[in-house]
Amino acid sequence: MEAACRLAFVEIIDLIADGYGNIDVACPECGPSRRSPANQRRKTLRIWREESDFARYYCVRCEVKGYARRDDGCAPIDLTQVARLRSDAAARNADREEEQHRKANRLWRSARPAQGTIVQTYLIARGTTALFP
Numbered sequence: 001m002e003a004a005c006r007l008a009f010v011e012i013i014d015l016i017a018d019g020y021g022n023i024d025v026a027c028p029e030c031g032p033s034r035r036s037p038a039n040q041r042r043k044t045l046r047i048w049r050e051e052s053d054f055a056r057y058y059c060v061r062c063e064v065k066g067y068a069r070r071d072d073g074c075a076p077i078d079l080t081q082v083a084r085l086r087s088d089a090a091a092r093n094a095d096r097e098e099e100q101h102r103k104a105n106r107l108w109r110s111a112r113p114a115q116g117t118i119v120q121t122y123l124i125a126r127g128t129t130a131l132f133p
């Protein structure tokens with residue numbers, strides 16, 4: 001079977017519970033052959049689903065990779081569509097990164113000295129001997 005067809009679209013949709021975005025799940029290709037239950041369930045397969053009829057996947061453990069379309073077709077994909085999807089994903093990632101920076105700045109600005117707070121009590125209870133800001 002061609003690499004792009006290893007996982008059927010319906011199987012991918014089942015794995016991600018019809019979700020969208022970047023989703024990590026247990027790999028159905030290599031997970032079941034693992035001895036330990038934790039490794040069987042380890043989320044090594046990343047699925048990228050940006051639109052309702054198309055998803056890509058890659059497993060960091062067994063390196064199975066490919067894509068699937070709702071029609072389960074395995075014909076070469078439209079490179080223009082791939083470029084558009086990558087562009088859309090880059091824009092979403094840029095928005096997400098900007099939001100994370102705003103959140104980090106907001107948290108940093110709201111920080112207060114630990115001296116005399118429950119944080120100091122906690123850190124002392126954990127054995128911290130450092131000076132508190």
Ligand SMILES: [Zn+2]
Pocket residue numbers: 027028029030031044045059060061062063064
């Ligand atoms: Zn795998």
